[in-house]
């Protein structure tokens with residue numbers, strides 16, 4: 001599903017160049033649930049953003065679902081993002097003037113799904129994350145956990161191949177975190193590929209594989225026995 | 234791009250972002266309102282200026298006959314040109330488009346007697362329109378009318394000073410004065426701001442004068458007024474056509490400069506025109522200034538609006554929005570708002586001017602107006618620049634990496 005070879009990425013900060021990713025080799029098969037761990041500043045988000053085509057790599061190669069991601073213009077990138085990728089952010093990134101339902105329906109709008117069908121599908125995904133009753137509420141009327149579940153529903157709505165979550169539980173208390181993880185595990189159970197950036201051990205252990213980043217390289221990559229979040233809820 | 238779905242999305246953002254909508258709309262509305270009001274008031278100022286300084290029927294032309302200075306069509310040099318009544322009717326017939334009114338003037342001097350008092354005055358044969366060209370103000374009685382001209386009545390309208398000289402403290406109305414051995418009934422007394430000379434005049438129907446002078450139809454001057462809406466340029470064209478017409482009619486060589494003379498009051502107005510031009514310049518300057526301020530205002534607001542939306546743009550891009558869809562979203566929104574706001578500003582401005590009307594006459598603002606063409610041009614300029622002002626930052630926002638937009642706080 002994801003194949004990354006010898007990936008480098010650096011940021012220019014004035015005259016300084018900050019080499020963030022220094023040769024990443026990394027493959028993810030369909031249906032995997034991978035935790036990316038590492039200390040702050042180790043390049044986790046940078047890696048995830050490149051995988052998510054929100055950011056560009058400097059050198060190396062990246063293939064997503066057999067499609068080499070090179071020299072994409074923004075329009076093409078937008079199409080791929082819409083079709084292949086779903087994002088879940090630490091800070092939710094819901095559009096504040098849109099209701100839960102409208103937020104979930106937004107990726108479908110960019111797929112040119114007709115309004116009626118869009119709303120039906122969005123409601124279906126809101127039901128899946130247990131928020132059907134909150135469809136008409138604005139993000140400001142939702143709790144953190146609820147917001148993240150709306151964001152998950154939104155990421156799912158476009159039926160992407162890969163879900164990318166950057167610290168999805170970072171802004172949540174532990175109980176709510178486990179609820180969100182339970183949801184993500186269920187989504188993975190249905191066969192979706194998940195990449196989860198986290199620096200919490202217990203969250204990482206709820207994935208099936210843990211990749212450790214340090215100073216821009218992978219220092220450890222191991223399969224783990226998945227801890228079911230339902231045990232904690 | 235123009236699907237109903239798209240518009241729904243735009244209406245939603247407009248509806249749910251009231252402050253933003255209000256700000257950008259308000260700038261446009263206010264800009265136009267100020268523009269139209271200022272320009273209108275400026276025009277009003279010009280109007281009252283014109284009334285003050287160009288008050289003596291500026292649209293008047295005087296036509297004098299002369300002597301030819303070239304032989305032409307078998308005529309000798311030095312032929313005296315004589316205007317006749319048919320010159321009046323021919324001008325009326327040939328220039329209805331230009332002509333407001335026309336009157337002959339036949340100047341005579343004579344002894345005028347009442348009882349034992351007598352004095353020498355000039356008396357003038359005219360038609361009723363002469364009152365307008367001369368701005369004659371009636372103090373009592375009436376001026377000559379068309380019937381007097383037609384019936385060749387022996388009526389006279391005398392100047393204030395004529396009455397004073399001949400009648401002392403008595404009322405002249407209804408009395409008879411003898412002018413060069415003919416008795417005329419005084420039907421009116423006038424005053425004129427042109428000074429003492431003009432108030433020592435007597436007006437009688439030109440037809441009566443012609444009848445008494447051996448029934449000729451000679452006239453010695455023609456005074457006419459062109460329609461004011463022709464403006465200066467129109468008057469020049471009229472003058473040219475009229476000269477050509479009269480030269481042809483009286484068989485004067487086309488390049489003979491002394492056969493007929495036309496004196497156009499508008500020519501004498503040059504100084505006043507210049508002052509009026511300065512006013513126009515100031516008004517235009519202020520107008521353009523307001524427009525520029527409006528354009529800068531809307532540009533700033535668009536930059537602010539898009540800055541505020543950077544994160545949203547990042548989210549939309551992460552969800553699959555193409556740069557094109559981002560730009561069209563922002564543009565459609567801004568054009569829609571500026572269109573509505575421009576419309577409102579346009580009508581509000583015109584409404585304000587209507588409301589002001591003549592209320593500010595004391596402040597030298599007379600009949601403020603703006604011509605619709607200027608108002609609409611200004612509206613279009615603001616809308617256009619509003620769109621352009623939106624386009625530049627929108628394009629920039631659509632081009633930045635989504636991750637940069639997402640990181641924006």
Ligand SMILES: Nc1ncnc2c1ncn2[C@@H]1O[C@H](COP(=O)(O)OP(=O)(O)OP(=O)(O)O)[C@@H](O)[C@H]1O
Pocket residue numbers: 011012013018020038039040041042043044045046047199
């Ligand atoms: N756009 C950028 N410009 C400059 N430097 C950047 C940029 N994005 C990230 N960095 C730097 O790159 C390094 C890696 O950043 P990254 O966000 O990938 O870290 P992280 O592992 O996600 O850390 P955290 O756990 O704090 O989120 C950091 O030192 C960061 O300051």
Ligand SMILES: [Mg+2]
Pocket residue numbers: 044045046166
């Ligand atoms: Mg991070």
